Every structure is written in C-alpha cells, then in structure tokens.
Amino acid sequence: MNRLIGFGRSLAARLVIGAVAWSLLILVIGGVLLSQQYRDSAMRSLDGDLRVVLDGLIASADVGADGALALRQTPNDQRFQTPSSGRYWQIAPLTQGIAPTPVQQSQSLWDEASLPWPTGGAAPLADRKGETRYANVTGPFDQPVRLAVQVVTLPGAETPYAFFAAADRRPALIDARRFTTTLALALAVMAAGLIAMVVLQVRVGLAPLNRLRGDVAEVRRGKRARLDGEYPTEVAPLTDELNALLDHNRAVVDRARTHVGNLAHALKTPISVMLNEARAEKGPLAELVTRQSEAMRRNVDHYLQRAQAAARAETMGARTEVQPVIDDIARTLERLFGRQKDMDIHVAPGPALVFRGERQDLEEMAGNLMENACKYGGGAVHVAVREGQAPHTLEIAIGDDGPGLAPEAREAALTRGVRLDETAPGQGLGLSIVAEFARLYGGALVLGESSLGGLEATLRLPATD
Structure with a gap:
C-alpha cells in the first residue's frame, strides 16, 4: 500500500501514466477504426464486383x-x-x-x-x-x-x-483479419516506441529537478553553501527562494549565537559577584546564597550550552573532519594530564569520516568524553573512529582502563546533575551535555564496557561525504 501511495505521489509516474494512457487510448481507437474501415472497404469492393456481374447479366x-x-x-x-x-x-x-x-x-x-x-x-x-x-x-x-x-x-x-x-x-474476411493482425502488430510497436519516448521525455524534462534535489542534499551535507548553477526558467524562482531561505537561516543562527553570548555575559557577571560576596561572609545566609548561586551558574551554563548547540545543529551545510579534531584533543590532554600520571592516549587509525555539524560541538562532545577517560582512568585511553551501523552515521568509541561503571549506574550517569564520583570536581553536567548534544544532531551516547577493563563511551553522530 505504501508503495502504491508513493508511486501515486511521483510526478514522473503521473506524467508517464497520463501520456501512456492517452496514447494507448488513441492507438486503440485508431486501430479499431482502421480495421473497420478496411473491412468495409473490402465489402464495398466485393459489392462492386457483384454489381458488374448483375449489369452484365441484365444487359445480356x-x-x-x-x-x-x-x-x-x-x-x-x-x-x-x-x-x-x-x-x-x-x-x-x-x-x-x-x-x-x-x-x-x-x-x-x-x-x-x-x-x-x-x-x-x-x-x-x-x-x-x-x-x-x-x-x-x-x-x-x-x-x-x-x-x-x-x-x-x-x-x-x-x-x-x-x-x-x-x-x-471468406477470402475478404481473411484479408481483413490479416490486415487487423498486421495493424495490431504495427500499433503495438508504435505504442512501445511512444512509451519509450514518453519515459525518455519525462526523464529529460525532470532532470533539472533531480539535479536540484542533489544540490539541496549537498547543501545539507555541507558540500556547498548555496544553490549555484544554471537552472531552467521554470525552476530558477524555486532556487532563488531556497537561497534566500538559506541566507535567512544563517542570519537567524548568527543572531541567536550573538544573543546567547550576550546573555551569558549578562548573567555570569552578577552571579560571580554574588558568589564572591557570599564566600567572603560567614554564616547560614552566606552558605545558602553560595549554594543557590552555584546552582544558578550550573543551570545557566547548561541551558546556554544547550541553546548554542541547538542553534548550531539546525545550521545547514556545517561539516567537520573527525580525525584531525580527535588528534588535536588527544595531544592537548596528554600534555594536560601527563603531569599527573603516565598517560597513553592511543587514537586508532580509521577512515576519513566527516561529521555533519559544527567543529565546536564535536570538540565539546569528544573532548568531554576523552577528558573523563583521562580523569577517571588509570592512564590508558583508546579512541576509535569508525563508520556507524546505520547509513550516513559515524561512531567515536572512547575506552579507558579505570574502574568503569556498573550497568545500573550507566543510565544514571547520563542524568543532568548526577555525580557518581563526589571526589572529583565538577557539577555533573558533562555526560548529560554530551548526550543532549548528540540527540540534537539526531545521534546518541551509549555507555558500555571497554576492552581495557573500564568504561567505553560510544558517540553516534550523523556523517556526510
């Protein structure tokens, strides 16, 4: 049923079916008329012969x-x-x-x-x-x-x-049947030719729309920023409107980023002042203000980051090569944690995959997971970039040799504000932010057991060419 509905929605199918049905109707009607005309002509010819015989008999x-x-x-x-x-x-x-x-x-x-x-x-x-x-x-x-x-x-x-x-x-009828058979074969060949011509005409006529579809897909995958190229007069207004929509979308995202940044500065400064003043004082009121101010700052950080990620996720055309980003993060973390422990971050060689999104978001997601692996692991971290199981997806698997997480604790680790390790600094926003970022891009964050014995975090994200 779904195939029939999809077939009925196809513009090419409608054009082909309409043209073929009309052509076949004309050919069938024409064939019937020609066959009947030939039969009548054969009878008239026979009547003429008989008329000559009668005239001869009457005259004699x-x-x-x-x-x-x-x-x-x-x-x-x-x-x-x-x-x-x-x-x-x-x-x-x-x-x-x-x-x-x-x-x-x-x-x-x-x-x-x-x-x-x-x-x-x-x-x-x-x-x-x-x-x-x-x-x-x-x-x-x-x-x-x-x-x-x-x-x-x-x-x-x-x-x-x-x-x-x-x-x-009977001879005249046999001739008429032979003519009808020959005519039917000729019309069948003509019908096949007409159908082929109709299909070819529709394919050629709709080729600009197919090209437009491919160009729009390239814009979505980040291969091009606008719909550039020569399009037929009938399609050009559509491409102009799409380009205007793309420009408007980029302008809206830029304004949203600006507003979010301004809001961040407007909120963080008063909160920092409140925290500093509260910490300088003693007493229950100062402790209450400190706790509430820290909660306000965590919530502001969370929702600002989420808003920024949502705006970037809706941006069409963004694309980021994954491997260079992972290599840069690995070098930075080795220098940062190398002073505290013997770090070995191994980035396995993999295919040259491209993330369909902003570089900043990929750095925050992968950087957060790799930083957790370095912080809670014993020093060995393994990172693998591979193609996802679903089409047009990629996976970044980050494993460590730390204590890991029990299966029942993994779901709780993705909940905002939950901290499974109270001895480490932080507000419990890391994994939840990564999970939300991944969902905004249509992906997911999955926690499992690493081959090194610790926790493995697998980040599933959309890929592009």
Whole structure:
C-alpha cells in the first residue's frame, strides 16, 4: 500500500501514466477504426464486383416470343464454371415462394437448388424494382456469401425477373483479419516506441529537478553553501527562494549565537559577584546564597550550552573532519594530564569520516568524553573512529582502563546533575551535555564496557561525504 501511495505521489509516474494512457487510448481507437474501415472497404469492393456481374447479366438477358428468357452472353469468369468456386449467379422469376426457381444459373451452383432470397423474402424486392439490394446470407455449400439482387422487368416478360450474383465472403474476411493482425502488430510497436519516448521525455524534462534535489542534499551535507548553477526558467524562482531561505537561516543562527553570548555575559557577571560576596561572609545566609548561586551558574551554563548547540545543529551545510579534531584533543590532554600520571592516549587509525555539524560541538562532545577517560582512568585511553551501523552515521568509541561503571549506574550517569564520583570536581553536567548534544544532531551516547577493563563511551553522530 505504501508503495502504491508513493508511486501515486511521483510526478514522473503521473506524467508517464497520463501520456501512456492517452496514447494507448488513441492507438486503440485508431486501430479499431482502421480495421473497420478496411473491412468495409473490402465489402464495398466485393459489392462492386457483384454489381458488374448483375449489369452484365441484365444487359445480356432477352425474352423470346415464347416468353422464355435467354442470355446472349454469360459472364466469362472461370469461377462461374467451377462447382463450389465461391462465385455464383442466377436468374429467377419474382415469385412468392420460399426459395427462388432459377431459369438460368451458373455452373458453379452445380446441383444446389438455388441462391436464397435476401432477408425478408421476395416481397420487399417487388416494391424496390431497379434497386440493388445487398445482404450477407448462407449460400450454396453452406458458404457465407455476399448476395446482390436486383429486380428488373424485361421487355416482353409477363413477370419481373430477379437477377442474383453472389461471392464467398471468406477470402475478404481473411484479408481483413490479416490486415487487423498486421495493424495490431504495427500499433503495438508504435505504442512501445511512444512509451519509450514518453519515459525518455519525462526523464529529460525532470532532470533539472533531480539535479536540484542533489544540490539541496549537498547543501545539507555541507558540500556547498548555496544553490549555484544554471537552472531552467521554470525552476530558477524555486532556487532563488531556497537561497534566500538559506541566507535567512544563517542570519537567524548568527543572531541567536550573538544573543546567547550576550546573555551569558549578562548573567555570569552578577552571579560571580554574588558568589564572591557570599564566600567572603560567614554564616547560614552566606552558605545558602553560595549554594543557590552555584546552582544558578550550573543551570545557566547548561541551558546556554544547550541553546548554542541547538542553534548550531539546525545550521545547514556545517561539516567537520573527525580525525584531525580527535588528534588535536588527544595531544592537548596528554600534555594536560601527563603531569599527573603516565598517560597513553592511543587514537586508532580509521577512515576519513566527516561529521555533519559544527567543529565546536564535536570538540565539546569528544573532548568531554576523552577528558573523563583521562580523569577517571588509570592512564590508558583508546579512541576509535569508525563508520556507524546505520547509513550516513559515524561512531567515536572512547575506552579507558579505570574502574568503569556498573550497568545500573550507566543510565544514571547520563542524568543532568548526577555525580557518581563526589571526589572529583565538577557539577555533573558533562555526560548529560554530551548526550543532549548528540540527540540534537539526531545521534546518541551509549555507555558500555571497554576492552581495557573500564568504561567505553560510544558517540553516534550523523556523517556526510
């Protein structure tokens, strides 16, 4: 069902189906009309032949003094001399009998009684003397024949005479069927050609839209900043609007960053003043102000960082190479923690992956996790950058040789404000900030057990080309 709905929403499918349906309808109607026209033409040609035979018989017929009808000349077509040849003629008085009683007939009739009256019998013929009437009847030897009858009153004759000429219709019908078959094959080939042309025309016509889709995808992946290039007149207004939207989006993000930065400075300074004054005083009130001020500062840091990350995550076109960022963080942390312990940060070589996001966010996420590994581990840290299991994703796995976390404590470690180690400085914002940053980018932070025996934090993020 979903495939049918998706197919029905396809512009290319609509154009192809509409054009193909209309073309096939025209071809079918044209084929039927041409076939019927050929059949009618074959019958008219057969009627013309029979009309010539009747004219010859009437012109050659005479009535003698004894009232007997005689022919000065009979049709010279050899088929009239061959029994059951499919060509017949006869002359019979116009009577009201069930069947005509021929006074003259072709040898091709042989011992058959006679050609039959047309549908309706002899009575309608008497009222339309001199006119030729055509009909399809079953003739001699059970052959389907085309019958032509004309009633004429000859000089000296007491009664009118009916002149008959008939021809087997089967050869004409066979020719018509052959023509219909040939026509059907020709129209089928034409239909296949038309369908191919329609599909090609639609593909060529919609190629700019496919190119536009690819260009928009490159903008989203960070390969280009705007939709540059030559587009058809019908598509150019759309690309102009998209470029204006991209520019507006960048301007909004820049303003948001500026406002967040101004807000950070506006809030942090008064909070720092309150903390300094409270720490300089003694007593319960000073301790209360100190605790609440520190809580305010933690919340301000958290939500400012989250707001900044959200603004950057919505920015289209951002891209960052992962490996150089990891290498820079590793060198910085080795110098920082190398004074306290014997540090060994091993960054495993991996593919050249690109993070679809801001470098600052990647530095904060990966730096926070690598700093925790150095802080809580015994000195060995292993970092691996690899492709994610899902398409267009990457993973950064950071493991240490520290005490690790029990499975039930790992979920709590991702909760904002929860500190599992009260002896280490901090406010418990690190892992929660990383997890929220990852979710803002459509990724995730997963905690597990490292091969070194400690904790392994796996950061899953969107990737681009």
